[in-house]
Amino acid sequence: MEDYEITETLDVTGQNCPMPVVKTKQAVDELDAGAVLEVLATDPGSVSDLGGWAETTDGVELLDQDADEADGRYTHYVRKTE
Incomplete structure (x- = not known):
């Protein structure tokens, strides 16, 4: 992980487009x-x-994305800048 601290975690596993983006925006x-x-996410x-x-x-700002292809899991880190 980079030099940022996670404030909150949003679990959208099992949900497909467009829900990961919709839920991320809401959060x-x-x-x-x-x-x-x-x-x-799993999508x-x-x-x-x-x-x-x-x-x-x-x-x-999208800080980082981590894809674990073997596990089918994707982790994204988004910072709210304003």
Whole structure:
């Protein structure tokens, strides 16, 4: 893990597009600026979906993504910047 502390964890395992992005947006909206949300997903599309969402959304920064292909789990770290 990098030099950030996880504020909250969102578990969207078992949910497919667009729910990981929808739930992530809802969770980020509830956080304070600077908070880091860890998102646990099983949808392989969540890697590109959350990446694209973060790129086109003001106030959020995608810090890191970790894909465990063998386990079918994807972890994303999103910081609320404003």
